[in-house]
Structure formats: C-alpha cells, structure tokens
Amino acid sequence: xGKFITLEGxxxxxxxxxxxxxxxxxxxxxxxCVVTREPGGTNLGEALRGLLLSHSDENxxxxxxxxxxxxxRAEHLAKVILPALEKGQxxxxxxxxxxxxxxxxxxxxxxxxxxxxxxxxxQGELRPDMTIILDAPVEVGRARASSRSEPDRIEKEQDEFxxxxxxxxxxxxxHYPHRICLVDASVGIEEVQxxxxxxxxxxxxxxxxxxxDIEA
Amino acid sequence: xGKFITLEGxxxxxxxxxxxxxxxxxxxxxxxCVVTREPGGTNLGEALRGLLLSHSDENxxxxxxxxxxxxxRAEHLAKVILPALEKGQxxxxxxxxxxxxxxxxxxxxxxxxxxxxxxxxxQGELRPDMTIILDAPVEVGRARASSRSEPDRIEKEQDEFxxxxxxxxxxxxxHYPHRICLVDASVGIEEVQxxxxxxxxxxxxxxxxxxxDIEA
Numbered sequence: 062x063g064k065f066i067t068l069e070g071x072x073x074x075x076x077x078x079x080x081x082x083x084x085x086x087x088x089x090x091x092x093x094c095v096v097t098r099e100p101g102g103t104n105l106g107e108a109l110r111g112l113l114l115s116h117s118d119e120n121x122x123x124x125x126x127x128x129x130x131x132x133x134r135a136e137h138l139a140k141v142i143l144p145a146l147e148k149g150q151x152x153x154x155x156x157x158x159x160x161x162x163x164x165x166x167x168x169x170x171x172x173x174x175x176x177x178x179x180x181x182x183x184q185g186e187l188r189p190d191m192t193i194i195l196d197a198p199v200e201v202g203r204a205r206a207s208s209r210s211e212p213d214r215i216e217k218e219q220d221e222f223x224x225x226x227x228x229x230x231x232x233x234x235x236h237y238p239h240r241i242c243l244v245d246a247s248v249g250i251e252e253v254q255x256x257x258x259x260x261x262x263x264x265x266x267x268x269x270x271x272x273x274d275i276e277a
Numbered sequence: 278x279g280k281f282i283t284l285e286g287x288x289x290x291x292x293x294x295x296x297x298x299x300x301x302x303x304x305x306x307x308x309x310c311v312v313t314r315e316p317g318g319t320n321l322g323e324a325l326r327g328l329l330l331s332h333s334d335e336n337x338x339x340x341x342x343x344x345x346x347x348x349x350r351a352e353h354l355a356k357v358i359l360p361a362l363e364k365g366q367x368x369x370x371x372x373x374x375x376x377x378x379x380x381x382x383x384x385x386x387x388x389x390x391x392x393x394x395x396x397x398x399x400q401g402e403l404r405p406d407m408t409i410i411l412d413a414p415v416e417v418g419r420a421r422a423s424s425r426s427e428p429d430r431i432e433k434e435q436d437e438f439x440x441x442x443x444x445x446x447x448x449x450x451x452h453y454p455h456r457i458c459l460v461d462a463s464v465g466i467e468e469v470q471x472x473x474x475x476x477x478x479x480x481x482x483x484x485x486x487x488x489x490d491i492e493a
Contacts, residue, residue: 105328105341108328109328112321112324112325112328121321122355122356124348125321125349125351125352125355128345128347128351129344129348131344132341132344132345135338135341136337138338139338139340140338178398182395183340183344
C-alpha cells in the first residue's frame with residue numbers, strides 16, 4: 062500500500078503553496094504522487110459539493126449535511142484514494158476527515174461522536190498515514206486571506222468560528238500524535254517548508270537520506 | 278406524537294391506489310394526515326433522487342449510494358416527518374427504511390449490518406408505528422406493472438432481483454411482527470382493502486369502533 066498524506070488548516074495558512082511544495086519533495090524522492098482534494102475529487106463529489114453550497118441558505122439539516130460529506134468521501138475513497146494506494150502510489154489530499162472534525166465538529170459544534178461513527182462506517186480502519194496541519198492564529202490567516210480592513214460584526218463572528226476550528230485542529234494533533242502533526246505556519250515560507258521537511262522525515266515518509274540530499 | 282405509517286411493496290402490487298385508500302380511511306376516522314414519499318419529500322431529497330438516478334450508469338460506490346439515501350431520509354425526517362408527528366399529525370409515507378433493507382439489502386445484496394448502523398445513526402430509536410407491506414408474487418406484480426409479453430434475458434434477471442426484494446420484505450415482517458405486517462396483494466382490490474382495514478385496527482391505528490362504522 063502507498064502512503065496516504067493529508068494537508069489541513071484554516072483559510073490563509075498557505076495550504077495551496079505548501080501542497081505544491083510537498084508534492085515536489087515527494088516526487089524528488091521517488092514517490093509516484095496523486096494529488097486530490099475534498100470535497101470533490103470525483104464526479105459525484107463535485108455534484109455534492111454543488112448541492113452542499115447551493116442549499117446552504119435553506120438550512121439543510123445537520124445530519125443530512127454530515128451524511129452528504131461522507132457520501133462524497135466514500136465515493137472518493139472507492140474511486141480515487143484506495144485504487145491509488147493499492148497501486149503503491151502516494152496520495153496527497155487537500156483536506157479529509159480531520160476537516161470534518163475541525164469545521165463541523167469544532168466550528169459548527171456538531172456532535173463529534175456522530176462524526177466518528179460515520180468515519181468508522183465509511184473508512185473502516187483506514188486513517189491517513191500522516192496529516193499535516195498548518196497552524197497559525199486566526200488573525201494571521203485572515204490577514205493573508207483577505208483585505209486588511211477592520212473586521213465588522215459578522216467578520217468578528219466568523220473569527221470565533223475559526224477560533225473553534227483552529228482549536229479543534231490543535232486538539233486532533235494532541236490526541237493522535239502518531240499520525241497528526243502541527244506545523245507553525247505563522248512564520249516565513251522557508252521556515253514553514255523546513256518544518257514540513259523535518260516532519261515528513263520524522264513520520265518516515267521521506268528517508269533521512271533523501272532529506273539531506275534535498276537540503277544539500 | 279402522531280402515528281407514523283409506511284407503505285411498502287414491489288412494483289405492481291397496488292401501492293398508489295392503496296395509499297389513497299388508507300389516507301381516506303384515516304381521515305374518515307379523524308386523523309390529520311400528511312402524505313409523503315421516499316426518496317424525496319424535500320428539495321434536497323428530490324435533488325438527491327435526481328443524483329441517484331442520473332449517476333446510476335456510472336456505477337456509484339455502494340457506500341456512497343447508501344449514504345445519499347440516508348442523507349435524503351435525514352432531511353425528510355428533520356423537515357417533514359418529525360415536525361408533523363410532533364404536531365400530532367399522522368404521517369403516511371410511500372416507502373421508508375424497510376425499502377432500503379428490501380432493495381439495497383435484499384435486491385442488491387448490500388450488507389444489512391451497514392444499513393442497520395445508518396438506520397440507528399439517522400433515526401435513533403424512531404421506527405414507523407406500522408409498516409404495511411403489500412405482498413404478491415413477482416409475476417403478479419410484473420403482469421400488473423407492465424405489458425404481458427414473454428420476459429427476455431434481462432427481464433429474467435430483474436425477476437431474480439425482485440424475488441430477493443420480496444423475500445427481504447417477508448423476512449422483515451417475520452422479524453418485526455409488532456410493527457410490520459404483510460397484506461396479501463395478489464387477491465382482488467376489495468379483499469386487499471378489507472385486510473388493510475383489519476390490520477389498521479389490529480395495530481391500534483383505527484379504533485374498532487370506527488372500523489365497524491366504516492364497514493357499515
């Protein structure tokens with residue numbers, strides 16, 4: 062089986078550029094990479110992404126929303142992730158179940174036991190081999206993601222939401238240190254990349270040998 | 278809480294006309310009825326029904342299909358069924374979870390434990406107060422539902438599928454006799470209606486008093 066690596070974090074922490082960096086690192090050290098994202102990654106997943114967004118005004122029931130997310134995930138696993146892992150490829154996925162814990166569980170305060178039941182139902186024992194959470198204070202993410210104007214009342218509310226999302230991510234890293242790590246994304250890009258390199262080596266995704274090759 | 282009644286059966290057993298008959302009976306004896314159906318009954322449910330049908334050619338993964346069905350059901354419960362029951366209305370639903378056991382579990386031979394896990398996740402302890410399964414041999418249903426030409430190879434295959442669906446329905450009625458009953462739908466319409474009347478009384482949905490009123 063190939064390695065399954067997921068990248069997580071709130072808006073503005075540099076997910077896109079670091080995803081590209083990780084892909085290049087892995088390929089430089091001989092990994093055959095499949096890069097994908099959630100929700101999406103399949104025809105059905107993209108259709109459900111559309112449904113989740115277009116129906117957001119109508120106050121879809123929380124249970125229906127969670128089931129749709131996991132339906133998209135089940136399809137993604139069956140059609141993209143598992144076939145690639147079975148071929149020995151390395152799958153690099155932009156967000157996965159940890160995002161459900163962070164956004165729905167933390168941000169929207171849905172019952173995490175319900176999430177964990179669906180995680181077991183859909184994934185069985187499959188968990189990412191390694192999850193990298195890019196962590197930065199919400200203000201840092203916001204400042205990078207959007208304009209720097211003073212937040213209004215609604216943006217303040219969003220801040221509290223993202224504070225809960227961030228706290229849930231930190232909580233996950235504390236509970237599952239063998240498979241989830243935090244990277245401090247509030248520092249400069251080179252320092253972030255250095256941390257990522259070290260973590261990939263620590264989690265045995267990159268050989269220490271290829272690490273020193275890349276650094277040299 | 279109002280009563281929750283569901284009507285089940287394979288194609289051609291007379292679900293539509295008997296649904297109307299049951300609604301009239303219930304209203305005649307003072308029930309405030311809400312008639313609905315699955316999949317569907319909500320905007321999201323109808324959209325998912327469309328997805329389930331339009332993607333059927335692409336061989337959607339079995340897990341994704343089951344999760345979508347239960348997502349539609351969760352929305353239906355939250356938006357239509359539970360609010361009506363809480364107002365004391367009687368909900369009469371054309372197909373519900375028993376159809377998932379019969380069609381996906383029996384017909385398509387998906388794992389029934391998986392169905393039962395999702396049933397518990399979505400419904401908690403809620404089960405219909407009464408499920409009426411209109412039962413008839415597959416040939417009888419087919420003859421009523423379609424033309425009477427000789428079945429070709431593919432129709433034969435469908436016969437085996439519907440045999441499994443019917444067997445699963447019979448099995449459910451045997452396992453849950455306190456809430457699920459079979460009605461022999463292979464006989465004439467009046468005799469079918471007489472059985473339905475008796476069952477509604479037996480399951481305490483209609484008072485024996487209103488039964489004799491109606492029969493008189």
